Amino acid sequence: MLRLLNIEFIKLWNNKASKVLILAYFILLSLIAGIAAIKFNFGVFDFHLAEQGIFNFPFIWHFNTYVAAELKFFLAIVIVSMVANEYSNKTIKQNLIDGLSKKEFIISKFVTVAVFAFISTLFIFILSLILGLIYSSYNETSIIFSDLEYLFAFFVKLLGFFSFCLFVGMLIKRSAFALGFLFIWYMFEGIVRLGLFLMESTKEYADAITQFLPLKSMSNLIEQPLARLGAAKEIASMAGEDLSYDYAVHWYEIAIVLGWTAIFIFFSYRLLLKRDL
């Protein structure tokens, strides 16, 4: 396992484009801390984002994992190209000839993807902990370490998404087309949702079905957190709207995404097994 990870590391870290993207990803993740510095001054009305409660424990776990997940596209590019380049450079062929088995090849890619997801999670955990300790209004240990399921959901979300990227890279074999396919797939899910909505004209019906689609199931894991903010609630109640979102992490959502992860990895392996290189 370590050997496979080591092989992937040599391949990735010597590629300038991958290195830049990975570094950019982590730098941008750290910039979440920069949100703390956002301050507006509208004459008498003083708005300091950090004081709106976004960095309060345990809400910070929800907020930060949601924002951080938006940056996953940086790593998506890295992952798609790390798979597709093996085809375009024909190095996949050479790897197999040199004695890597097809199973090991897929495992090495999957382990790398899992490590990406794990390091991202760890990074967000540490970053949130620090931000929270500085800005949170509550500092009791029991509150700090509550709602940690958002971190687990974050990990699963990234793992699922990166596995999808890996599969698309294996399937399409060209980075640019594979990234294009990801985008088209994203739109496709949107169209399916719209179609279902128009058919039955209930949001619940559309959601009940689209929750099983890969990208939708991943985005369901961590719902947008802004509705939980004090300010948003106030505005909503003034407008007479009830914004009671179901923002918890559900076990079946986790199960669906893990199911997709297994499917993507299994079919990546099948593809490689069946293909003549």
Add this chain to the structure above:
Amino acid sequence: METILQINNLTKKFGNLTAVNDLSFTIKKGNVYGILGPNGSGKSTTLGITLNVVNKTSGDFKWFDGSVSTHEALKKVGAIIERPNFYPYMSAYKNLKLVCKIKGIDYSKIDEKLEVVGLLERKHSKFKTYSLGMKQRLAIASALLNDPEILILDEPTNGLDPQGIHQIRAIIRHIASQGTTILLASHLLDEVEKVCSHVVVLRKGEKLYSGRVDEMISSNGFFELKCDDEEKLLQYLEQHTSIEKTIKKEGLITAFLNAPLSASAFNKELVEKGIYISHLVMRKESLEEQFLQLTDNK
């Protein structure tokens, strides 16, 4: 002798096309083998199957005594197929480090093998800056890293300039002289003739010949003759028991032998019959002629 690779009734179909048809042969340790065939005869497909990158349709093959899986066996094999495939953004040294990792050996051999192929000075240059000849030599260095039991080379001189071809052949001969088993696929006859002791000839996926290179030329040779009285000569050749067939082309009569007959004995016979010839050369088919015969006749 120890068997390195055994192929039994191997068949590969790409849709309707049969690329390899019921092919069997055995590679023994210590010999230099050539797989010879025109382009598209199934050489690369056969090698691809044994190297785990192409899926067979039927038949089987086994590496060594068949006790280890193919990918484990491949760690003891050095192979390059068609084009050198490396990570373009990495230096030669780092590419070889990666190969060491895959094969599970340490880095100590890298410099030694780069020395063998004459790339030691350029080891820190990126692969993409290399010329085709250098890329091909790096591929050979990579294949040698594990001191393989067998070195498989598929068209190693394809696309190279004469100097590059010369360098590659010198390296191959050097490796062969050290007792490494080599399997060389090529459509170039002189390449196989110069380097190999055994040959498998393929055409359209079928085996036409397999055995020693010198025994492939099994015929007794032929005479090239010229005579002022061609009619008389042809008549005599027609009823001669040692002569299989005659061909008249460009003023030369070629008589193929089916039994050993020396040029002097033949000349004596002709003189006794009152046939005086102006030109007599006894030749054996070159590998090239033999090859063309093999691939045309069947």
